[in-house]
Amino acid sequence: MMPGQLCQVYPRFSLLSNILRRSVMVQKLVLSQWPSWKNPRSRECSTWSDQAALYVHWPYCQKRCSYCNFNKYIARNVDEEVMKQCLVREAGTLIQLSQVSRISSVFFGGGTPSLMSPSTIAAILESVSKHAHLAGDAEVTVEVNPTSAEASRLAGFRLAGVNRLSIGIQSLDDGDLRLLGRNHTALDSLRTLKEARRLFPGATSVDVIFGLPGQTVTSWVGTLKELLGLCDDHVSLYQLTLERGTALFAQVQKGLLSRPEPEVLAEMYDVARQILCSEGFRQYEVSNFARNGALSIHNQSYWQGRQYIGVGPGAHGRFVPRKDGKNLREARIQTLEPDPWMREVMSVGHGTRKRTDQSELDVLEEVLVMGLRMDVGITHEHWRQFMPSLTLQTVFGTSQQVRALEEQGFLLLDDSGLRCSWKGLAVLDSLLLTLLNQLQQSW
Structure with a gap:
């Protein structure tokens, strides 16, 4: 999952995107990293600052789904060799700029990254190494669309170094799949x-999507x-979000389709949580x-606040570039469109379009928002x-509003965090509205 996707579809969190836009000045929900500048002599801090997760964005799809507004492009003639060379080069450039010594996980997202040849994935992983x-046991995930993932390709991914798959099944009902604009059937998924x-x-x-x-x-x-x-053993559960500019949004706006009422959506989410937990699943994050x-080791790195390097068109990142004696974390966004991005990579080694230094408050707001998505929350x-x-108890322990949320059974602030x-x-x-305020x- 790429950073921008986290705000796209999940249960009853439509306000979260606006909060993060205000807090960190980026268009989508993005991720944080361990702030090594706080205590550079700390052994634990040093360990975190020397490693990063890596996200690689493959921007191409065979078609656009009716609900999707992610950064993806429908191209009939993709020059995969050139794209591979650019992904390899940008990954190397940004890893060198970050000066991390270890990549903890790699995630190939999109778009439809299962359209990539296994040889392209192997080349990128080789460049990273x-x-x-x-590490040989580092988690390497590829997002898979059933129509682009025949058996031989999946076997090729494994030989290339992939050890985890994330399959976009979305539904097992062919009518729902047609409504979503998916180009696979339930049988393809199975x-x-x-x-x-x-x-x-x-x-x-x-x-899987509901709503x-x-x-x-x-x-x-x-x-x-x-x-x-x-x-x-892993399920990601998302509520459909209608995004402006998508075909499905237009159909609902015109009254051609109607969505379930909010109370029904809430019941769908709650009953799904109960069913999953009864089957032995732990809800370790809002939607996972x-x-x-x-x-997912890779996704945990987002929520736990680790450094993150984003490679490919439109990818987001969070890391501390070691340069000019400056030791501030930067929020990075790569150029959105594939062709301009490739030209920039071939010219200067990377396609970073925007870099923003983050203040300590920016970081803490992200730590709060991302950490509370997890069932374990934020420890002291x-x-x-x-x-x-500035301790958690100092910030939140004396607030009447926070205490009210505790008394209502929504929050816990105790010796654990x-x-x-x-x-x-x-x-x-x-x-989050109360907590961020x-x-x-x-501050």
Whole structure:
């Protein structure tokens, strides 16, 4: 999952995107990294500052889904060799600029990265290994569309160094898939899932969407239960978000389609959480569920605040470039369009279009927003690495508004740290309004 996708589709968090736009001055929800400037002599801080996760964006798709406004392009004649060379070069340039010594995980997203040849993935991973340590057991994930992931290609991905798949199944109903503009059928999904589980047992994740026009709680439960009888140990559960400029948004605006009411959407989310937990899944993040320890290492790096390097058109990143004695974290956005991006990479080695220095408050706001997405929340030790002079108790412990949220059972602030309760995770956006205001007042 790329950073910009985190705000796109998930349950009842429409306000979160606006909060982050104001807080960090970027268009989409982006990620944070461990702030090594706080205590550069700390052994733990040094360890975090010397490593990063790597996201690689493949911008091309065979068609645009009716609900999608991600940075993707429909191109009939993609010069994969040139794109490969540019991805390889930019990855090397940005890793060198960050001066990290270790890449903790790699995630190939898009677009439809399963359209890439396994040889392209292998070349990128080889380049990464030349510039930083990529452990043999490092998590390497590829997002997969069932129509571009035949058995031979999946086997090729594994040989190239991929060890985890994320399959965009979205639904097991062919009518829903047509409505979403997907170019695969439920049968395609089942075939791909079966082969993926054979090649990547315990490391195959599936994405599924709820809140579709015409969908009921009963039909949603039926889809989810069918999927759970077939899936592996990780499920990403997203609520459909209607984005301006998409075909589905236009159809709903014209009254041609109608979405479930908010109360129905809330019931869909709550019943899905209960079903997944009854099947042994842990809800370790707002939209992510895992069992048998199959948590996504790469996505955890976002929520835990690690450095992140974004490669490819439109990719976002967070890292501290070691240059000119400056030791501030930068928010980076790569050039959106593939052709201009490739020209920039070939010219100067990377296609960074925008760089923004982040203040300490920017960082803390991101730590708060991202950390509370996790079931474990933000521990006192974690918070101190970012702001040792301003504790969680100092910021939130004396607030009447925060205390009211605790008394209502939405938040917990105790010896472990700050976290949402079970019901608090379902209304995180409304909690963040109060918490962000309190943080800003304490600053």
